[in-house]
Amino acid sequence: MPLVHISLRSGKSDVYRQAIFDGVYHAMRDALDAPEDNQFMVITEHTSANFRFGASYLNIARSEDLVFIQITLNNTRSSEQKKALFRRIVELLGESPQIRPEDVFINLVEVEKENWSLGNGVAQYA
Template sequence: MPLVRIDLPQGKSPEYRHSVGDVVYEAMRTTLNVPENDRFQVITEHAPGGLVIDPTYLGIARSGDALMIQVTLNAGRSVELKKAFYKAVADGLHERVGLRREDVLIQLVEVPKENWSFGNGEAQYA
């Protein structure tokens, strides 16, 4: 169960937000082997000043449309799969919503399987 948090600048349409979520989910399914229906996302818009993204860190020129994607997921995926995921998301967002690849920041947070409860107060993967 990856938990995805997407933080983006305020003012995007519901269709834009939905498309961003779709792209991330599709990339997880195709590159990280996430099962069907394993979609848990929090998409949050931020007013000016509420989303701080350096415009030039590591020599990458970012615009005011830059967004951040944080995915908490089970540990164990290879570096190759992670790289494929990053590329799939950046390319997918560019193609689907016209977002520049430079404006896509992604962070993966890996946790042990026993750190999840899907309901009923149980650790289903433990």
């Protein structure tokens, strides 16, 4: 049950943003076997004054097209699944909307299953 928060600089087209949604969703389906239609995702756009990053941290040359992707998910995935997810997201976003691998920053936040309520005040996974 991933919940995805995506942050990027403002000014990208609807098509560009939808391609990011699609790429991340398909990567989660491929690498994590996320359920079909499990598309709880939000994109937040920021002005340059409100979007800061290390342009060369760890010797990775990032550009103004940097995208932050934070995925909150159950703590049930193996390290290999997580690495496969990272690779697949970068691959799919490279295809469309053609984001450079250096500009894809991914962070996973793992939580216990009982920390989710998907509606009706019920902890569906507890």
